[in-house]
Amino acid sequence: MTPLRALITGGAGFLGSHLCDALLAEGWNVVAVDNLLTGRRANLAHLRNDTRFEFVEKDICQPFDVGKIDYVFHFASPASPEDYHAHGIETLRVGSFGTFHALENARKYGAKYLVSSTSECYGDPLEHPQKETYWGNVNPVGLRSVYDEAKRFTEAVTVAYRRYHDVDIRIARIFNTYGPRMQIRDGRVVPNFMGQALGGEDLTVYGDGSQTRSFCYVSDEIDGFMRLAHSDEHMPVNIGNPSEFTILECAQLVLKVTGSKSQIRHLPLPQDDPRQRRPDITKARQLLGWEPKIDLEAGLRLSLGFFQQALAEEKNSK
Numbered sequence: 001m002t003p004l005r006a007l008i009t010g011g012a013g014f015l016g017s018h019l020c021d022a023l024l025a026e027g028w029n030v031v032a033v034d035n036l037l038t039g040r041r042a043n044l045a046h047l048r049n050d051t052r053f054e055f056v057e058k059d060i061c062q063p064f065d066v067g068k069i070d071y072v073f074h075f076a077s078p079a080s081p082e083d084y085h086a087h088g089i090e091t092l093r094v095g096s097f098g099t100f101h102a103l104e105n106a107r108k109y110g111a112k113y114l115v116s117s118t119s120e121c122y123g124d125p126l127e128h129p130q131k132e133t134y135w136g137n138v139n140p141v142g143l144r145s146v147y148d149e150a151k152r153f154t155e156a157v158t159v160a161y162r163r164y165h166d167v168d169i170r171i172a173r174i175f176n177t178y179g180p181r182m183q184i185r186d187g188r189v190v191p192n193f194m195g196q197a198l199g200g201e202d203l204t205v206y207g208d209g210s211q212t213r214s215f216c217y218v219s220d221e222i223d224g225f226m227r228l229a230h231s232d233e234h235m236p237v238n239i240g241n242p243s244e245f246t247i248l249e250c251a252q253l254v255l256k257v258t259g260s261k262s263q264i265r266h267l268p269l270p271q272d273d274p275r276q277r278r279p280d281i282t283k284a285r286q287l288l289g290w291e292p293k294i295d296l297e298a299g300l301r302l303s304l305g306f307f308q309q310a311l312a313e314e315k316n317s318k
């Protein structure tokens with residue numbers, strides 16, 4: 001039997017590259033499409049000699065066609081605050097035009113479709129923890145709106161393709177995920193703290209650090225995507241770790257895991273920074289039998305080697 005073929009947009013990114021590995025491990029052929037805006041070829045270097053894997057460098061804001069496919073995983077989009085602030089228009093474009101083009105591929109080939117949405121759809125939530133039924137509290141003209149509204153639009157286009165074109169969709173609402181292959185300087189909490197702790201710099205905490213986040217280790221997150229991909233659920237499902245930490249607690253854990261003597265320095269809180277974020281994962285538990293297995297300290301230890309190497313490479317390149 002010919003193996004099934006999956007298209008992954010954003011396949012050279014952090015999550016997309018781990019998803020390539022998971023699909024190949026499950027026996028799929030994989031084509032990754034990426035314009036390398038925020039992703040890196042290095043994330044896919046280990047697949048160079050795998051004949052079941054193809055990489056296509058392309059901007060999905062233009063129509064594209066990679067031939068017959070059985071599943072579309074739409075992961076292309078700048079994701080870190082640093083990246084989507086630097087590439088605000090590109091973020092809106094990939095969330096809109098890019099999403100249409102990814103969905104058109106699924107429609108054309110009758111392929112299934114899973115899109116990476118985000119907890120940012122909930123904005124600065126007035127409901128806590130956030131269930132999928134919560135509609136969110138988003139400032140449409142705030143600094144983060146280039147990302148939040150792009151992702152809300154992505155969800156709207158996706159459900160419309162099911163309602164109007166009968167495309168077989170799935171929507172993963174991803175909460176903060178961390179692990180190897182993140183960019184060390186991308187402004188997200190874990191790589192930021194790891195880079196600072198390992199580099200002997202102060203750990204920068206915005207505000208008093210009492211704002212909370214939940215952090216999911218990448219292998220748990222990918223397991224959630226794979227289970228969702230194989231399910232028949234068409235409405236959004238939260239995939240994230242429900243254990244809540246203050247930013248200050250996270251900084252202290254990073255200091256413990258790295259053995260760093262760095263200090264904590266407080267900076268002003270940016271505009272629209274959510275106070276609290278924690279997924280209610282009842283739906284994923286019941287529907288997919290999924291829940292995260294790796295706690296924050298264990299995940300930081302699993303990521304340590306990668307961040308040490310990334311920092312060494314950064315130093316050598318200067």
Ligand SMILES: NC(=O)c1ccc[n+]([C@@H]2O[C@H](COP(=O)([O-])OP(=O)(O)OC[C@H]3O[C@@H](n4cnc5c(N)ncnc54)[C@H](O)[C@@H]3O)[C@@H](O)[C@H]2O)c1
Nearest residue numbers: 010012013014015035036037038039060076077079174177
């Ligand atoms: N990592 C997280 O914690 C998190 C949380 C919520 C949602 N997400 C979502 O998951 C997806 C992947 O995030 P990530 O953390 O891997 O980010 P990433 O920046 O590492 O990966 C995104 C990839 O998309 C590619 N890309 C961007 N615009 C493109 C375009 N026009 N054409 C082709 N490729 C393009 C980038 O080059 C990059 O390789 C994103 O859609 C993001 O919104 C991630």
